[in-house]
Amino acid sequence: MKKKTLARLWSYIKSHKGIFAKLVFSAVSANALSLLMPYLSGRAIDFAKGYGNVNFKGVFFYVAVLGCVYVASAFFSWVSTVFTTILSNRVIEKMRKDAFDKISILPLRFFDERPHGDIMSRLTNDIDSVSEGLLQGTTQMFSGLMTVIGSLAIMFWLNYHITFAILVITAICVLVSKFIAARSSIMFRKQFQTIGEMNAYIEEMIGNQKVVKAFGYEKRAQKSFEEINKRLYECGQKAQFYSSLVNPTTRYINNLAYICVGVLGGLFAVFGNLSIGIVSSFLIYATQFARPINDMTGILTQLQSAVASAERIFEIIDEEPEKDESVLLPLKADKGEVVFENVSFSYNKDTELIKNLNIRAKAGDTVAIVGPTGAGKTTIVNLLMRFYEPNEGKIFVDGTPVDEASRDSVRQTFAMVLQESWLFSGTIRENIAYAKIEAGDEEIIEAAKSAYAHGFIKKLPKGYDTIIAEDGENLSQGQKQLITIARAMLADHKVLILDEATSSVDTMTEQRIQKAFLKMMSGRTSFVIAHRLSTIKEADLILVMNDGKIVEQGSHMELIKKDGFYAKLYNN
Numbered sequence: 001m002k003k004k005t006l007a008r009l010w011s012y013i014k015s016h017k018g019i020f021a022k023l024v025f026s027a028v029s030a031n032a033l034s035l036l037m038p039y040l041s042g043r044a045i046d047f048a049k050g051y052g053n054v055n056f057k058g059v060f061f062y063v064a065v066l067g068c069v070y071v072a073s074a075f076f077s078w079v080s081t082v083f084t085t086i087l088s089n090r091v092i093e094k095m096r097k098d099a100f101d102k103i104s105i106l107p108l109r110f111f112d113e114r115p116h117g118d119i120m121s122r123l124t125n126d127i128d129s130v131s132e133g134l135l136q137g138t139t140q141m142f143s144g145l146m147t148v149i150g151s152l153a154i155m156f157w158l159n160y161h162i163t164f165a166i167l168v169i170t171a172i173c174v175l176v177s178k179f180i181a182a183r184s185s186i187m188f189r190k191q192f193q194t195i196g197e198m199n200a201y202i203e204e205m206i207g208n209q210k211v212v213k214a215f216g217y218e219k220r221a222q223k224s225f226e227e228i229n230k231r232l233y234e235c236g237q238k239a240q241f242y243s244s245l246v247n248p249t250t251r252y253i254n255n256l257a258y259i260c261v262g263v264l265g266g267l268f269a270v271f272g273n274l275s276i277g278i279v280s281s282f283l284i285y286a287t288q289f290a291r292p293i294n295d296m297t298g299i300l301t302q303l304q305s306a307v308a309s310a311e312r313i314f315e316i317i318d319e320e321p322e323k324d325e326s327v328l329l330p331l332k333a334d335k336g337e338v339v340f341e342n343v344s345f346s347y348n349k350d351t352e353l354i355k356n357l358n359i360r361a362k363a364g365d366t367v368a369i370v371g372p373t374g375a376g377k378t379t380i381v382n383l384l385m386r387f388y389e390p391n392e393g394k395i396f397v398d399g400t401p402v403d404e405a406s407r408d409s410v411r412q413t414f415a416m417v418l419q420e421s422w423l424f425s426g427t428i429r430e431n432i433a434y435a436k437i438e439a440g441d442e443e444i445i446e447a448a449k450s451a452y453a454h455g456f457i458k459k460l461p462k463g464y465d466t467i468i469a470e471d472g473e474n475l476s477q478g479q480k481q482l483i484t485i486a487r488a489m490l491a492d493h494k495v496l497i498l499d500e501a502t503s504s505v506d507t508m509t510e511q512r513i514q515k516a517f518l519k520m521m522s523g524r525t526s527f528v529i530a531h532r533l534s535t536i537k538e539a540d541l542i543l544v545m546n547d548g549k550i551v552e553q554g555s556h557m558e559l560i561k562k563d564g565f566y567a568k569l570y571n572n
Helices: 003-014 017-046 056-104 108-112 116-158 160-207 209-214 218-270 276-298 300-317 377-384 407-411 428-435 441-450 454-459 477-491 507-521 556-562 565-571
Strands: 048-050 338-345 354-361 366-370 392-397 414-417 495-499 525-529 541-546 549-554
Touching: 003 017, 003 056, 003 300, 017 056, 017 116, 017 276, 056 116, 056 300, 116 160, 116 276, 116 300, 160 218, 160 300, 218 276, 218 300, 338 377, 354 377, 354 549, 366 377, 377 495, 377 525, 414 477, 428 441, 428 477, 441 454, 441 477, 495 507, 541 556, 541 565, 549 556, 549 565, 556 565
Parallel strands: 366 525, 366 541, 414 495, 495 525
Antiparallel strands: 338 354, 338 392, 541 549
């Protein structure tokens, strides 16, 4: 187990000092009382010296005291379990909150570079693993430590010769456990990495099941799944194998210690150095001394699993967030003029994408961006919205560099409709109002009418209160897109970004939406990314991109007359 990870887990526990103090007190009390039991039982045995030589008064006294101690010990054990559960749940609550809060401020690059299923696995499976490890481990660690120290102290007091023999055997037990634990830790980390990989693959296959079936990909998908599943089986089997070796190995060694105590204790009793009652107590103390070691190695599997999971969670928490911009002033965009000045950008440092890009969109202009796939069209949207930052150059809105204004205010300057329609589980009303939480019913309905969505919404069983299923499965692709367009219309921002916004609707609906867009775009700066060149004929400026550079620019007629790259795209 890594000390750094354990130290961080400890920092979460320390934040609940009151509960932790109560847990420690109850655990110490329970174990202190349990340490009295062997001694009391030994004293009771010493009052029964032989047939007809039994001091019943002394026996009954110690039996009565022993009964009270048992009840008190059981009570404190129950209390410590309660506080352990409370502490574990609060620690996990805080850890889950920290991880989710960090996700909300991470740059888009983090999500683009990692499988979403793996991120979800960290927030669910790994968090649960840490919870189980803490719940099982906290109480047993404290109670076990107290039992080992207490039993050892009492055994030294009773007879240090026998205690030294037990310590030698215990040292062998600890070395064996450490050897096995080091190997199982590696396998547990591999296991959780593979679980994350499997979750990512399953999410991808389920989310794209229509495509899988359409292209007959079932057998290949099954083959890929089986390959991941096989690796998960192998690393999981090795992790469980190594961890399962600990308990039987330590029990075997501890049984040797028990035998050693019996033999040595018997010899000391024969020579009159120990009473039979004390030998009996010593046997129980030897067992108590060994049991926590067995218990701790028994939960080693969960502890190793919990630490491996905690490492994966802390990797998210330690990710570099987007730069804190709380001190920056909000962007004030009254006109909507957008300028790219010598902007260079690449997702990968080894692969150049955009180089020295210069764009000037006047307030109220409609700027269409066209070009083949991979030319850098959507990248311009990512830079405008500050999902990514330019490697070089500046982007201005109404003369203000966007990197000198708060990120939130920049994004609130743009209303955006993307090719992929994103809807969440909730009512249609809530999905449209996502762009403007305080919007009233009249505004929402007006936005839906402008997007030609009002007609089909009213035909639904509950109208605007219809619940949208996960990923909008109870709506057609065109209907989902109309709702996202209505959302953008409700936002009513100064600059519009339309990234293939009508690609998922039929031609007739597209024509109606184009009219709505023209109305919405009036007086606003608009960036329209389109593959259908017929939809951007009326644009004030068309930027033709290829390999991250603007190779041509002008109006539709000007570019057609040039008979260059744009003309070839348009005529093909």
